[in-house]
Amino acid sequence: MVRIRLRRRGRRQPSYRIIVADVRSPRDGRFIENLGYFNPRTEPETIEINKERASYWLSVGAQPSETVARLLYRSGVLQTAPWEN
Secondary structure: OEEEEEEEEOOOOOEEEEEEEEOOOOOOOOOOEEEEEEEOOOOOOEEEEOHHHHHHHHHOOOEEOHHHHHHHHHHOOOOOOHHHO
């Protein structure tokens, strides 16, 4: 199964890449595609997502993690709120 999830970058000041990866690969291991990034340490938080590619991966059955589902909803990729399903 393929998931859309976060990959941590940075030791002291973490930021995250939004990636598509196989469920069996480790958090910071091999991934299929990089969709964007998320930086929670800026004010306001920085979210940059390639919406076309994210929509494609969702259409072929990739499952977003809870955090990524919230980020996709905030950026306009998901139409329904993930906590309402």
